[in-house]
Amino acid sequence: MPSVERSPRQLAEFLYLLTRQELKARYKGRFLGYVWALAHTFALAFVYWIAFKIIMGLDVTNYSVYLVAGMFPWVWMSVGVTSATRSFVVNALLIKEMGLAHAILPLSNVMQEMAHFVLALPAVIAWVVLAGGYDAAISWLWQIPLMLVLQVAFVYPIALGFALANAYVRDIEYLLGIGFPLLFFATPMVYPISIVPEPLHDWFELNPLHALMQSWRSLFMEGALDPAQAAYVAGWALALAAVAWTLYRKLAPRVGEVV
Amino acid sequence: MTRDSTINLSSGRGLPQLAELLYVLVRKELKARYKNRFLGYVWALANPFAFAFVYWIAFKFIMRLEIENYSLFLITGMFPWVWMSVGVTGATRSFVINASLIRKVSLPRAILPLGNVAQEMVHFGFALPVVMAFLWFAGEIRPNPSWLWQIPALLVLQVAFVYPLALSLALANAYVRDIEYLVGIGFSLLFFATPMVYPITLVPEAYRHWFELNPLHALMQSWRSVFLQGSLEPGTAAYAAAFAVVTGAIAWWLHRKLAPRIGELV
Amino acid sequence: MTHAVMCEGLWKTYQRHRPVGVKTLLLGADPPADTRFAREWALAEVGFAVPRGRSFGVIGANGSGKTTLLSILLGTVQADRGRIGLSGHVASLLELGAGFHGDLTGRENVVLYGSILGMRLAEIRRRFEAIAEFSELERAIEQPLRTYSAGMIARLGFSIIIHCAADILLIDEVLAVGDARFQAKCHQALREFRARGGTLVIVSHNMKEMTEVCDEGICLDLGRVVDSGPMAGVAARYQERMAAARPVKGGKHAER
Numbered sequence: 094m095p096s097v098e099r100s101p102r103q104l105a106e107f108l109y110l111l112t113r114q115e116l117k118a119r120y121k122g123r124f125l126g127y128v129w130a131l132a133h134t135f136a137l138a139f140v141y142w143i144a145f146k147i148i149m150g151l152d153v154t155n156y157s158v159y160l161v162a163g164m165f166p167w168v169w170m171s172v173g174v175t176s177a178t179r180s181f182v183v184n185a186l187l188i189k190e191m192g193l194a195h196a197i198l199p200l201s202n203v204m205q206e207m208a209h210f211v212l213a214l215p216a217v218i219a220w221v222v223l224a225g226g227y228d229a230a231i232s233w234l235w236q237i238p239l240m241l242v243l244q245v246a247f248v249y250p251i252a253l254g255f256a257l258a259n260a261y262v263r264d265i266e267y268l269l270g271i272g273f274p275l276l277f278f279a280t281p282m283v284y285p286i287s288i289v290p291e292p293l294h295d296w297f298e299l300n301p302l303h304a305l306m307q308s309w310r311s312l313f314m315e316g317a318l319d320p321a322q323a324a325y326v327a328g329w330a331l332a333l334a335a336v337a338w339t340l341y342r343k344l345a346p347r348v349g350e351v352v
Numbered sequence: 353m354t355r356d357s358t359i360n361l362s363s364g365r366g367l368p369q370l371a372e373l374l375y376v377l378v379r380k381e382l383k384a385r386y387k388n389r390f391l392g393y394v395w396a397l398a399n400p401f402a403f404a405f406v407y408w409i410a411f412k413f414i415m416r417l418e419i420e421n422y423s424l425f426l427i428t429g430m431f432p433w434v435w436m437s438v439g440v441t442g443a444t445r446s447f448v449i450n451a452s453l454i455r456k457v458s459l460p461r462a463i464l465p466l467g468n469v470a471q472e473m474v475h476f477g478f479a480l481p482v483v484m485a486f487l488w489f490a491g492e493i494r495p496n497p498s499w500l501w502q503i504p505a506l507l508v509l510q511v512a513f514v515y516p517l518a519l520s521l522a523l524a525n526a527y528v529r530d531i532e533y534l535v536g537i538g539f540s541l542l543f544f545a546t547p548m549v550y551p552i553t554l555v556p557e558a559y560r561h562w563f564e565l566n567p568l569h570a571l572m573q574s575w576r577s578v579f580l581q582g583s584l585e586p587g588t589a590a591y592a593a594a595f596a597v598v599t600g601a602i603a604w605w606l607h608r609k610l611a612p613r614i615g616e617l618v
Numbered sequence: 619m620t621h622a623v624m625c626e627g628l629w630k631t632y633q634r635h636r637p638v639g640v641k642t643l644l645l646g647a648d649p650p651a652d653t654r655f656a657r658e659w660a661l662a663e664v665g666f667a668v669p670r671g672r673s674f675g676v677i678g679a680n681g682s683g684k685t686t687l688l689s690i691l692l693g694t695v696q697a698d699r700g701r702i703g704l705s706g707h708v709a710s711l712l713e714l715g716a717g718f719h720g721d722l723t724g725r726e727n728v729v730l731y732g733s734i735l736g737m738r739l740a741e742i743r744r745r746f747e748a749i750a751e752f753s754e755l756e757r758a759i760e761q762p763l764r765t766y767s768a769g770m771i772a773r774l775g776f777s778i779i780i781h782c783a784a785d786i787l788l789i790d791e792v793l794a795v796g797d798a799r800f801q802a803k804c805h806q807a808l809r810e811f812r813a814r815g816g817t818l819v820i821v822s823h824n825m826k827e828m829t830e831v832c833d834e835g836i837c838l839d840l841g842r843v844v845d846s847g848p849m850a851g852v853a854a855r856y857q858e859r860m861a862a863a864r865p866v867k868g869g870k871h872a873e874r
Contacts, residue, residue, distance in 0.1 A: 129533035267395040456716035
């Protein structure tokens with residue numbers, strides 16, 4: 094079932110409108126919405142700091158910066174994928190009108206969360222510089238945008254794949270609710286990978302999420318992203334994109350009938 | 353405004369009818385939630401188990417936390433915690449989500465947050481046999497005859513503890529929507545402050561008595577001691593009960609003050 | 619007491635209470651003015667009384683306060699001042715689908731709405747056949763509600779309230795969606811309801827229907843009672859005014 098042809102420019106405008114409308118709707122009547130999003134992540138980081146540093150006595154240099162530098166990209170990724178997974182189900186009406194579960198819907202979710210992340214960046218950078226004592230690097234001016242693109246390229250195929258799968262099998266939503274907290278500790282986000290015991294350690298290193306988060310952390314904490322880690326993520330992004338593309342071609346035309 | 357007291361809308365709504373209404377509302381939510389889901393209830397069960405597993409890996413295996421029977425410690429706390437936190441979080445939004453019921457239909461409003469608490473209690477009830485089986489196989493703790501009165505007593509205690517919180521937050525959220533966000537942040541904080549994943553003995557001496565004042569700790573500790581030792585510590589349970597009475601009074605007062613107006617707020 | 623429904627001196631403003639955010643509380647910023655009602659009062663000094671067994675109509679332009687009035691009678695909204703008296707059990711149909719759940723079947727929704735209206739489960743089970751038959755949904759009663767048309771939902775809703783043993787029915791504009799034959803059936807059922815001693819307060823824009831169903835009524839304009847008396851006269855005078863007037867003053871205000 095072919096959809097109406099749209100030019101890339103129209104698609105970009107549509108994506109912009111969709112994302113803006115969602116952000117507006119979410120924060121309507123909730124004046125502190127942005128502050129809450131920021132406060133939630135910082136509060137979580139604080140909790141982990143108390144639990145792991147104070148109570149368990151975990152010894153990591155600049156642990157608070159380690160947490161903050163990783164948790165914001167993590168929240169972007171996990172919240173983006175979780176909401177994207179529901180995007181075809183939530184927008185059932187829109188899909189029936191467009192005649193096709195358009196790939197742009199989950200992309201809009203990823204972009205919304207990226208907007209949050211970008212808005213949070215000043216606070217993250219302030220934390221890194223003021224609390225961590227790291228110097229702000231000029232190279233961030235091009236490395237941060239590069240990382241933004243890399244993360245979109247990595248996250249979007251996952252988001253699209255889950256959104257398609259969830260249209261057919263609604264359990265996927267629940268699976269993610271369990272999956273992300275699991276991954277949060279398996280990536281790992283709250284302790285350095287160096288303390289993972291030997292048999293597991295090598296497996297943890299293979300996790301592309303670890304490479305992605307490690308890239309962000311080295312960007313903030315060492316002033317430059319780690320080319321090897323970034324390239325590893327990019328490789329995964331390509332492979333995932335191929336899988337998502339295949340899924341999209343196979344599954345998208347019938348989504349309108351199952352949501 | 354005065355409404356003639358001899359004649360009011362809830363005439364004919366006795367306690368049995370309210371109980372039936374609660375039953376119908378809870379059944380509606382559960383039915384609607386589990387339509388189109390192959391595994392249905394399994395998810396409600398799998399979630400706390402998965403979390404417990406994650407914390408077990410992270411704390412026992414990676415952080416090398418030395419706690420006896422750590423997996424049992426986690427499981428026995430996790431299920432009542434999920435009941436409480438998911439119930440209260442859902443209840444906080446209940447007036448806003450059910451705006452059409454609030455605005456266009458006459459029903460006792462306080463029953464909506466109770467519905468959320470009851471719904472999560474149903475999940476907890478379904479999980480109980482699995483928790484007991486886990487205790488038996490993983491910890492060699494056989495079902496204890498005294499559980500027959502201890503568990504129902506704790507179920508009542510937890511409802512009495514959780515419902516006033518749920519009702520108050522739901523009322524407050526009708527007036528100030530930011531409460532939803534606060535609740536989400538609050539539970540993430542409380543999860544580690546209660547504490548749920550490490551024993552309170554690990555908390556440095558200097559802060560420990562602050563942690564012990566937390567009534568949630570008393571509630572969770574009551575569940576743990578019933579499951580692990582087969583004994584309900586009277587002091588701990590009484591502390592949680594006292595807290596329930598105080599919040600109950602506050603919630604009742606808030607309900608009287610705030611409930612009549614929410615019809616035009618949601 | 620001879621009146622089944624009465625109210626006197628009802629005043630209502632919607633401007634005082636509104637959801638606020640923490641920012642407003644912290645910074646003390648003035649919340650933006652509520653533009654829903656471009657006047658101070660949603661209802662001003664409204665009063666009427668309906669004897670038992672009679673049918674009362676409320677008419678008026680959009681935003682004149684009709685729905686607010688019904689909500690106050692039902693108790694979902696509180697008046698600022700005034701007195702209300704209702705003697706008997708009340709059932710309402712104020713909004714199409716309110717209290718229903720789209721994922722549940724028609725049968726499950728009958729149980730849900732019946733229970734919300736205050737019926738016992740045994741009572742609902744006993745009357746289920748009658749409700750299903752009246753609604754004429756036939757096999758659709760076992761289908762999820764989201765597959766229903768607006769007319770089907772209205773039929774189901776009306777069937778439930780007419781069978782729920784209420785003494786007072788409050789109905790807002792929901793009969794308009796049914797087809798002419800079903801509307802006639804509803805009117806017949808409402809006549810029987812009143813013959814049993816039931817009392818009806820109904821809001822509608824359909825003057826023909828109102829004249830047919832109601833004995834007496836009032837006309838609201840910008841929250842005030844501008845006309846009252848036998849329904850036929852009130853409706854006729856309202857239509858004359860509507861025809862004579864330019865686009866209505868209150869027409870811009872959205873109705874709740």
